[in-house]
Amino acid sequence: VLVAKLKISGFMKKAWKIGADDPRKVVHGIKVGLALALVSVFYYTRPLYNGVGGTAMWAIMTVVVVFEFTVGGSLYKGLNRAIATLSAGALAVGIHWLASKSGETAEHIILGSAVFLLSSAATFSRFIPTVRIQFDYGITIFILTFSLVALSGYRVDELFELAERRLSTIAIGVSICLLACILVCPVWAGEELHLLITRNMEKLADSLVVCVDKYLKEGGIDGDKEASCQNLQGYKCVLNSKASEDSLANLARWEPAHGRFRFRYPWRQYQKVSAAMRYCAYCIETLDGCINSETQAPESIKKHISDVCVKLSLECSKVLKELASSIKSMKKSSRINYLVGEMNAAVEELLDAFRSLQQADSVPLFESLPLVTVASLLIEISARTDRVV
Amino acid sequence: VLVAKLKISGFMKKAWKIGADDPRKVVHGIKVGLALALVSVFYYTRPLYNGVGGTAMWAIMTVVVVFEFTVGGSLYKGLNRAIATLSAGALAVGIHWLASKSGETAEHIILGSAVFLLSSAATFSRFIPTVRIQFDYGITIFILTFSLVALSGYRVDELFELAERRLSTIAIGVSICLLACILVCPVWAGEELHLLITRNMEKLADSLVVCVDKYLKEGGIDGDKEASCQNLQGYKCVLNSKASEDSLANLARWEPAHGRFRFRYPWRQYQKVSAAMRYCAYCIETLDGCINSETQAPESIKKHISDVCVKLSLECSKVLKELASSIKSMKKSSRINYLVGEMNAAVEELLDAFRSLQQADSVPLFESLPLVTVASLLIEISARTDRVV
Numbered sequence: 001v002l003v004a005k006l007k008i009s010g011f012m013k014k015a016w017k018i019g020a021d022d023p024r025k026v027v028h029g030i031k032v033g034l035a036l037a038l039v040s041v042f043y044y045t046r047p048l049y050n051g052v053g054g055t056a057m058w059a060i061m062t063v064v065v066v067f068e069f070t071v072g073g074s075l076y077k078g079l080n081r082a083i084a085t086l087s088a089g090a091l092a093v094g095i096h097w098l099a100s101k102s103g104e105t106a107e108h109i110i111l112g113s114a115v116f117l118l119s120s121a122a123t124f125s126r127f128i129p130t131v132r133i134q135f136d137y138g139i140t141i142f143i144l145t146f147s148l149v150a151l152s153g154y155r156v157d158e159l160f161e162l163a164e165r166r167l168s169t170i171a172i173g174v175s176i177c178l179l180a181c182i183l184v185c186p187v188w189a190g191e192e193l194h195l196l197i198t199r200n201m202e203k204l205a206d207s208l209v210v211c212v213d214k215y216l217k218e219g220g221i222d223g224d225k226e227a228s229c230q231n232l233q234g235y236k237c238v239l240n241s242k243a244s245e246d247s248l249a250n251l252a253r254w255e256p257a258h259g260r261f262r263f264r265y266p267w268r269q270y271q272k273v274s275a276a277m278r279y280c281a282y283c284i285e286t287l288d289g290c291i292n293s294e295t296q297a298p299e300s301i302k303k304h305i306s307d308v309c310v311k312l313s314l315e316c317s318k319v320l321k322e323l324a325s326s327i328k329s330m331k332k333s334s335r336i337n338y339l340v341g342e343m344n345a346a347v348e349e350l351l352d353a354f355r356s357l358q359q360a361d362s363v364p365l366f367e368s369l370p371l372v373t374v375a376s377l378l379i380e381i382s383a384r385t386d387r388v389v
Numbered sequence: 390v391l392v393a394k395l396k397i398s399g400f401m402k403k404a405w406k407i408g409a410d411d412p413r414k415v416v417h418g419i420k421v422g423l424a425l426a427l428v429s430v431f432y433y434t435r436p437l438y439n440g441v442g443g444t445a446m447w448a449i450m451t452v453v454v455v456f457e458f459t460v461g462g463s464l465y466k467g468l469n470r471a472i473a474t475l476s477a478g479a480l481a482v483g484i485h486w487l488a489s490k491s492g493e494t495a496e497h498i499i500l501g502s503a504v505f506l507l508s509s510a511a512t513f514s515r516f517i518p519t520v521r522i523q524f525d526y527g528i529t530i531f532i533l534t535f536s537l538v539a540l541s542g543y544r545v546d547e548l549f550e551l552a553e554r555r556l557s558t559i560a561i562g563v564s565i566c567l568l569a570c571i572l573v574c575p576v577w578a579g580e581e582l583h584l585l586i587t588r589n590m591e592k593l594a595d596s597l598v599v600c601v602d603k604y605l606k607e608g609g610i611d612g613d614k615e616a617s618c619q620n621l622q623g624y625k626c627v628l629n630s631k632a633s634e635d636s637l638a639n640l641a642r643w644e645p646a647h648g649r650f651r652f653r654y655p656w657r658q659y660q661k662v663s664a665a666m667r668y669c670a671y672c673i674e675t676l677d678g679c680i681n682s683e684t685q686a687p688e689s690i691k692k693h694i695s696d697v698c699v700k701l702s703l704e705c706s707k708v709l710k711e712l713a714s715s716i717k718s719m720k721k722s723s724r725i726n727y728l729v730g731e732m733n734a735a736v737e738e739l740l741d742a743f744r745s746l747q748q749a750d751s752v753p754l755f756e757s758l759p760l761v762t763v764a765s766l767l768i769e770i771s772a773r774t775d776r777v778v
Contacts, residue, residue, distance in 0.1 A: 011517075018516055029513035032532075033505040040501055040540050060540065064508075064533040112429055116422040119453075124418035127407055128400075143421075144453040151429050151449065243632040285671040 062173025072251030451562025461640030592623030
C-alpha cells in the first residue's frame with residue numbers, strides 16, 4: 001500500500017510540475033471541458049435537439065477528436081474532417097444511386113467492391129509523404145464516412161436527410177471547437193515555433209561559450225557549476241527538436257494571419273534555420289567529446305591559444321544572440337554585419353596564433369578547428385536568416 | 390490542362406515508386422479493404438444484423454480507426470480502445486445512476502459538471518509524458534465514450550443494452566482488425582526496429598570509410614563516385630531516425646512474442662544502441678565538414694598519416710559491421726573482442742604516427758582525433774551491445 005501511495009504521490013507531483021511549468025496546458029484541459037459542456041447545453045435544449053436529432057453524438061465526437069493543443073492543430077483536423085466528410089458523403093451517395101439502378105445482387109457487389117477499392121487506395125495514399133503531411137487525418141475520415149454511408153444507405157434509404165444531419169452536427173462541433181480554441185487563450189503553432197527557434201538559438205550560444213570555457217579553464221570557477229552544466233546541455237535540445245519543429249511548421253501552415261505573422265508566412269525558412277543550427281550543434285557535440293577525451297593538449301599550448309579561443313567563442317555567441325533577438329523582433333539587425341566581421345577577425349587571429357605555434361605539439365588545433373567550422377557555419381546561418389527576417 | 394496532366398502523372402509515378410520500393414504498403418492497403426469488406430458481410434447478413442443492431446457502424450469505425458501498418462500499432466490502438474470504452478462506460482453508468490437518484494435539475498448539474506471535470510482532467514493527463522506514450526489514444530476514447538454515455542443516457546434510459554451493443558460491435562471490429570493484421574502478411578514493429586538498427590549500423594560503417602577515403606584521396610577513384618556519394622550520406626539516416634525509432638520501440642512493447650523475439654524483449658536497449666550510433670554519426674558529420682573546409686593540411690602530411698587513417702577507419706567499420714551482423718543473428722559474436730583489439734591497435738599506430746610528426750604543421754590531427762573519438766565510442770557501443778544480444 002505504501003509503495004502504491006508513494007507512486008501516486010510521485011505521479012501527482014510530476015503532474016503538478018507540468019502544470020506549473022506551463023499553465024497553458026491546464027488551460028487547454030479546461031477549454032476542452034468547456035467545449036464539451038457547451039455541446040451538452042446544445043444537447044439538453046429541447047428545440048435545438050429536435051433540429052439536429054439523435055445524431056448529436058457526432059457533435060460530441062467532433063469536439064473530442066478535433067480539439068488540439070494548438071490552433072493550427074485544431075484547424076488542420078477540423079478542416080480535414082469537414083472536407084473529407086463532404087467529399088466522401090457525396091461520392092458515396094453517387095455510387096449508391098448508381099448501384100440502386102441495378103438489381104439487388106449487383107447492388108451488393110458494386111457497393112462492396114467500391115468500399116474495398118476506395119479504402120485500399122486511400123489507405124495506400126497515406127504512405128505518400130506529401131499526402132501524409134497534410135491530409136493524414138482527412139483520409140481516415142474519408143474512408144470512415146464513405147464506408148458508413150455506402151453500407152448504411154443499404155438499410156436506411158434516407159441518405160440525404162442523414163447526410164444533412166451529420167454535416168450540420170459536425171459543423172456545430174467544429175465551430176464550437178474553433179471558437180473555444182481561438183477565443184480562449186489561443187496557442188498558435190506558429191508562435192510556438194517562433195519561440196522554440198529563438199530559445200534554441202540562445203541555448204546554442206550559451207552552450208558554445210560554456211563548452212569552450214570548460215575545456216580551457218578546467219577546474220576553474222565552481223560557483224556557478226550547476227548553471228553552467230545546464231547551459232552546456234542546451235545544445236542537446238537543438239539536436240532533439242527536429243520532430244517537434246517539423247510538426248509545428250506543418251500545423252502553422254493551416255493557421256490564419258495572427259499577431260505579427262501574416263498569412264502564407266514562410267514557415268519553411270524556420271526549418272532551414274533550425275537545420276543550420278543543428279549543424280552547429282553537431283560541432284559542439286564533437287567539441288564536448290574532446291573535453292572528456294583522454295588525449296589532452298599540454299598546458300603551455302592551451303594557454304597560448306586560450307584567450308583567442310575564448311574570444312572567438314564569445315564573438316560566435318554574440319552573433320547567435322544577435323540573430324536570435326533579430327528573429328524575435330522580426331527586424332533585420334543593423335549590427336549583424338559588424339558582428340560577423342568581428343567574428344571573422346577572431347578566426348583570423350586564431351589562425352595566426354596557430355601559425356606562430358608551428359613547432360609545437362599538434363593536439364590543440366583539434367580544439368580550434370571545430371570553432372572555425374562553427375564560425376563558417378554561422379556566416380552561412382546569418383546569410384540565410386537575412387531572407388527570413 | 391497539360392500542367393495538370395504532368396502533375397498527375399508525376400504523382401502517379403511517385404505513388405508507383407513507393408509501392409514498388411515496399412510492396413508491404415500496397416498489401417496494407419488491400420488488408421484494410423479486406424477487413425472492411427468482412428465487416429460489410431457482417432452487416433449484410435440479416436441474422437447477425439439483428440444481433441448487433443444499428444450500432445454496427447461502431448464496427449466499421451473501429452476497423453477504420455484501429456487498423457495500423459504494424460501489428461504493434463493495431464494492438465496498441467485496439468487494446469486502448471477496448472479498455473477505455475469499458476472503463477469509461479462503467480464510470481458513466483455509475484455516475485448516471487447516482488445522478489438519477491437526485492432531482493432533475495440536480496441531475497443536469499451533476500452530469501454536466503462530471504463531464505466537464507473528467508474531460509478536463511483527462512485532457513491534461515495527456516501532457517504527462519509516461520501517460521502520453523502509452524495511452525494517448527485510450528484517453529481520447531475515454532473522454533469520447535464517457536461524454537456519449539453520460540449525455541445520451543439522459544435520453545435513452547436503455548444504458549445497459551446500449552453499452553452491451555457497443556462493446557460487442559467494438560469487439561467484433563477489433564478482432565477482425567487483429568485477425569487481418571496478424572494473419573495476412575504481418576508487419577511487426579519489433580522486427581522493423583531490429584532491421585532499422587542493423588541497416589543504420591551498416592550505413593554508418595560504410596559512410597565512415599567513404600568519408601575518410603574522400604578526405605585523403607581527394608579526386609581519386611571516380612568510377613564509383615555516385616555509389617560512394619550515396620554511402621557518404623548514409624550517416625544522415627542515423628541522425629534523423631530518432632523519432633521513428635522511438636515510436637517503433639513504443640509499439641513493439643505492445644506486441645506478443647513473435648519470431649525470434651520473446652515477450653518483454655528489451656526494446657529499450659535498441660534505443661540505447663541507436664543513441665550511441667547517433668553519437669558516432671555526429672563525429673562523422675564534423676569529419677565531413679572538414680572535407681569542405683578551406684584550411685587543408687599540406688599534401689606531405691596527409692600522405693604520412695593517410696595509410697594509418699584508412700586502416701583505422703576500416704577497422705572501425707569492421708567492428709560496426711560485425712556488431713550489425715551479431716545483432717542481426719542475435720548471437721554474441723566471438724570475433725568482436727578481437728576486432729575491437731585490432732581497432733585499438735590502429736588507434737595506437739595513428740598516435741605513434743603523430744608523435745613522429747612532432748615538428749610539422751598541426752592541421753592534420755584535426756582529421757584524426759574525431760577518429761579516436763569514434764574509436765572510443767565504438768568500444769562503448771560494443772560494451773553496450775553485449776547486453777542486448
